[in-house]
Amino acid sequence: MSDDTEVSPGRGLPATAVPVSPTDPTTGGPGGERPARGRLGGLGGSGLVRNLGLVLALVILCVVGLVTTGERFGSTANLLTILRLAAVTGVISIGMTFVITGGGIDLSVGAVMALSSVWCTTLATQTMARDTHWIVMVGAALAVGAACGLISGLLVSYGKVVPFIATLAMLASARGLAEIISQRRTQIVDVPGFTDFFGAEVVGVPVIVIMFALVAAIGWVVFNRTTFGRRTLAVGGNPEAARLAGINVQRHTVLLYVQLGVLCGVAALMIISRTSTGTSTHGTLIELDVIAAVVIGGTLLAGGRGTIVGTVIGVLIFTTLTNVFTLNNRSTSEQALLKGVIIVAAVLLQQRFAARSKSP
């Protein structure tokens, strides 16, 4: 399984990488080529099947919701409640899909989101925003996210610190800094333009849901239709081959963490608009929800394979599950239990698919 993923950069193989990997002695000789072909052949079919499986799971959940609670589940208002809940986790999950596909992981997303939310709601920032324009707050949130991503990225790619450790350190420090800046108090936002914009609705759809949709759409295009996306697959699949193919692996890795940081900033803006506050407790443990959604979506934790559509459906599965549980008045403990079962089932199914696509 693991040697298989190393060799196969996935369906978005960079044009330059194709001639390199077979001729390159380090990637293994004839033995390494065979599974690669199997995977390439398999992905077209099983990728679709895998997403179909996810869609099926989501549909089943919706049917359960409709059967048990009827119109209460099916109403537009409830649908929007689900989407608003999904937006924050969803935006970060899109960014995480890139990082995990690129062979990394980022545990600091919740902490970075908290730090962004705090920095962007300090008295100083808010005063400046009132004096000039609320866009200042947006700039602050995104800049803080980008800076944190940059630091993590540099540590991972140039400092050679394992992503798990580098981002664990970022988790601790960002949360700590957020507590220092806010003195662990909840900072309330009182910038009318800001709350008006993010709290608004366009033809009945809340702005943060539109933002989620935009991020998902842009993420899909970048992932599947650009060099950046293909490079991400190559870097995650086999960094050495990617390097030989002329990709600046280190720089690309930094960029992956920076884009995730920026999206944490976006998530911070969303949570600020939802709560009208910035605090150091925002996003606690959100990294687990995010990673869970990415993994059940079908992105390989080892890197080299990923899917944006799968991630979006993964996020929707978890938020719909939460909603169905709330509507049915069931305890959150049962829900946590079921969540664990779903994650394991999804991963086992993925392995099945992977094995099947390899066998012919």
Added chain:
Amino acid sequence: MSLRSAHKLGTGLVAGVAVLSLAACTGNTAADDGGTQAGGTSEAEQGSNDEAGDTVVIGFSAPAADHGWMASITESAREAADAYEDVDLRIAEGTNDVNLQISQVETFINDGVDAIVLLPFDGAAMTPVALQAMEAGIPVINVDREFEDPNAARVTVLGDNYGMGVSAGSYICSELGDNPDAVVAEIAGIDSLPLTQDRSQGFEDALGECGLDVDNRVPADFTPEGGERAASNLLQAAPQIDAVWNHDDDQGVGVLAAFENAGRDEFFMVGGAGSANAMRSIQADDSVLKATVVYPSTQGADGIMMARLLVQQKALGDLVEVEVPREVQLYAPVVTADNVEQFIDTAFES
């Protein structure tokens, strides 16, 4: 006046199941009478308020039950609802994720429940969605952690953090009063929380009344581990102590363990919050713990009661007012071996 009656009321609420025992709290002996009613879901003194009315659908949401007190919040709310056949309680319990808690309240609004009882993870962060509920015509009952905007709740049920400090301080004063050189130590909760600051302020003020002050103060974090760590440090810092106030009985488990390990018992300790564990220990008189000050974990239950009365357009039985009050602040009584019987039934298991 209103504050006093709120306090009296509070005592009743602590002692028995709210409205039922309220009927007994008319006189000047509120606390005593409340006590005899403890555990009183008995049908004994039913007022017209307890007669079943139209079914009330109540949505309830609280933070994750990560310590005994918080677990008891949801549990006592459930029990209060079960006692009434006309209450349909929908519990979306247990989350420290404000994003999720907001969506729970949104779900209640979509559902058109009759009232929402909300103990927010973060009062300020839940204010916008509470306002939304109020605007949708659904009364919100705010429990324990206050919203940023008073318009976001119809009724607010609060504990008394400052009062906890005052109660603990006054008790220590009454025990040590004749000795101005006595060494008083304080093991606080999470120092940066406003509630901890309030408790410490009340403690300091009450001690000041009898010429005492806090000689040693260490913060912990509401967990047994943190209490053990803080207490060990305290014992190193203070070779001789006369009295200790520990803010929280959950962390008190660790604090007592540290005292035990060090073999120190030259002082007496006052606890906080009022766990059943601590009360049993006070009752048995088997440790340095001689008293605890209650921070009622039955606030969720009181919220349910208020919601029911509000929706059924009833008033609080023993008040002249025809409407349910805007705010109810519960009293923080001192529990000692003398009156522990009265409180142990409503204490929470840690």
